[in-house]
Amino acid sequence: VLGLLAMAFARPFWKADAAGSPPPAPATYTVLLVDTSASMQREDLWGQLRQRVESLVDGSGPQDRFALIGFDVRPRALLRFDEGAAMTPDVRKATIRERLASTEPGWGGSRIDQALILAAEWLSGEVDSEAPATRRIVVCTDLQRGSELAALPAFGWPVGITTQLEVLEPRRGGNAGLQLVADRRTLGDGRAPGVRIRVSNSPDASVEQF
Numbered sequence: 001v002l003g004l005l006a007m008a009f010a011r012p013f014w015k016a017d018a019a020g021s022p023p024p025a026p027a028t029y030t031v032l033l034v035d036t037s038a039s040m041q042r043e044d045l046w047g048q049l050r051q052r053v054e055s056l057v058d059g060s061g062p063q064d065r066f067a068l069i070g071f072d073v074r075p076r077a078l079l080r081f082d083e084g085a086a087m088t089p090d091v092r093k094a095t096i097r098e099r100l101a102s103t104e105p106g107w108g109g110s111r112i113d114q115a116l117i118l119a120a121e122w123l124s125g126e127v128d129s130e131a132p133a134t135r136r137i138v139v140c141t142d143l144q145r146g147s148e149l150a151a152l153p154a155f156g157w158p159v160g161i162t163t164q165l166e167v168l169e170p171r172r173g174g175n176a177g178l179q180l181v182a183d184r185r186t187l188g189d190g191r192a193p194g195v196r197i198r199v200s201n202s203p204d205a206s207v208e209q210f
Contacts, residue, residue: 027063028134029081029126031119032056032096033112035141035168037072040105042142043170049140050100052166056138057096062089067122068096071115072108081126110144113151116163124158140166 032053040046068079078099084092123135
């Protein structure tokens with residue numbers, strides 16, 4: 001008898017409802033950050049990103065919630081938690097695909113820091129003490145050289161929010177960036193109006209002249 005009691009208490013304890021079924025799995029709240037900076041125009045990077053996001057969404061459960069943010073020099077909301085909460089799981093998944101299909105990379109830089117801060121603020125607003133949930137940020141990016149992280153050290157990162165990095169890589173390396181050096185109108189030397197730029201190349205680039 002003592003042996004049977006020991007075996008019984010060694011089994012995992014599941015709090016059951018009145019019908020005797022185990023409680024539902026806790027929800028996972030995920031903010032998907034998708035990089036829409038200029039470097040994402042290279043080769044098949046954007047196609048890789050869409051496939052990665054769709055795989056993450058398709059593998060979720062009906063209790064899970066998603067928000068979608070695109071970012072380059074600034075973040076922009078593509079799907080908010082409250083909007084997605086009013087949808088059925090299938091409609092929510094289809095909406096994420098549609099929002100991605102109508103989005104494409106631009107010509108801006110990459111401010112990952114601002115996107116991470118916005119995502120953390122969104123997740124902080126989704127805390128429900130009566131229904132514990134996992135909160136995470138998934139960043140889909142090529143992690144280009146020059147991605148800005150300067151604002152993160154000054155931000156108080158909320159407890160319980162994790163970050164998952166999904167790094168996308170092109171089949172061929174190489175990337176160049178432009179930086180405004182000075183506007184000639186501000187130089188005061190009498191020269192004709194114009195701009196000066198600095199071209200920087202990534203270490204794996206095969207082209208050295210532009």
